[in-house]
Amino acid sequence: MLTPAPDEWTIFEAAHLLRRAGFGGSPDEIRKLHALGRRKAVEGLLEPDEASDAFPLPEWATPERAAEDVRKRQAAIRDLRRTAAEMTPEQAERARREMQQKYQRQIRRQIVEAQDWWFRRMLKTRAPLREKMTLFWHDHFATSIQKVRQPALLIVQNGLFRRRAFGSFKELTREVVRDPAMALYLDVQNSRKGKANENFARELMELFTLGEGHYTEADIKEAARALTGYRIDRPAGVVRHHRRQWDAGEKTIFGETGNFDGDGVIDLIFGQRQVARYVPMKLWEFFVAENPAKGTVDALAARFRAAEFRVGPVLREIFLSKAFYAKEVLRDQIKCPVQYLVQMLKELELADAPQAQLLAAQQQLGQVLFMPPNVAGWDWGKAWINTNTLLSRYNIAGFITKGSGGPGNPSANDDGMMATGQGGGMLVRAAMRNASRHWQGPDYEKIAPRPLREDPAGLVDALMFRFFQSPLAGRQRETFVEYAKAKKGAIFTNREVGELCHLMLSTPYYQLA
16 A cells, blocks of 8 residues: 555645646646545546546447448449449449548548537536546547547447446456557457457557566467457447457467366456556556656555555545645656646636647647557657647647737647548648638636736736645746836837736646646
């Protein structure tokens, strides 16, 4: 067991919990969390009062509509094959190309809508830890729309991660074996008796459950045989096991011999001691700090085993530990791009922002929802920051804080577009131009009431708590105060408040959570 933190806590510790176990919040949200006390605050995050289906799916992502769309596409392909016999080769090729282009336009639109749907859910949810865990699982069981090409299946997988956010890691892994998006991404549906595909078996052990060095190549090959026979029923949007395509012969995995199938492989993996260490270590690095001490991993592994691989008890142990609130942990984690964007909007009390700008910002900063770069997910920590991405962060903050009337909005060029596929940037660019003309920015009358503006030092302190939730060294604070005094004329305008906010958000310190 980790050393527990005391019951008493500071408002800065409450803000730290809300940043790491969620996406931050406004000063009022921080104060409300602090008023609950440390333990009740943690329990509230682990047991939210918001249903997992509280946000309606995009219309095309409902199971009924998704199945209907698949049937329509299959029927259209059959019709084209029948009519192609009556066409010249050129006409047939033109008809095929037009059908494919129409389908690609539909997919690009759905990708944008899916990314926007999830981003806004993170922004508006009353269950921030569950949404943060959905992001964690999306990175852990990384699957990209660029290969899957069926956004509805990514939405289904997203719902699986949300439902299982705090539950059994073993059961989640078992469901991932039968997840259609994963089956497409790691070629599970191409694996059959006599031609076992090793992709999924390898990643299942190396990236999902055990980590490198805790299995042999023979284990991979034998597990791949066990994982044959899984096929996607596209109209139904599910994976089914076809026993005729399954290798029913004996396999030896981790020294055990039997005619194992996919469920048998999962049981064998979760019989290895390393499985209790692997995910808790990743959870610590995701929520707390890199390179956890061996004693920390040992304690979390013991809790994980005792909880029968349920994640909630491990998270409770982390968020109630003294180490989670240690001085060296506070404000020492580089915000990932999604955290950066959602947290900034929440701190500015913005319930909305231009879709196109948010999607382009994800691309510029290196983290696009539903598009991890590979099966290992994103690189975290210092990998988020370089000269280009830091400048992009400052420019994005300028657009969000100062609206369409000022400089700093992300440029609408091809490099800044979200990668929605060939030609997918055109729709986004048009929407960005529209956003750049009409975005008004935050409500500074609420964030910085007029009476507060009469006291530049008081205004700075209020904004510092809003954006940093911790005291800054004297010289850092004085820089902001001097700037505010220089800006203050007869009237401290909203434009000038926006410039002060932009200055604060364009500091290295703001990039840390």
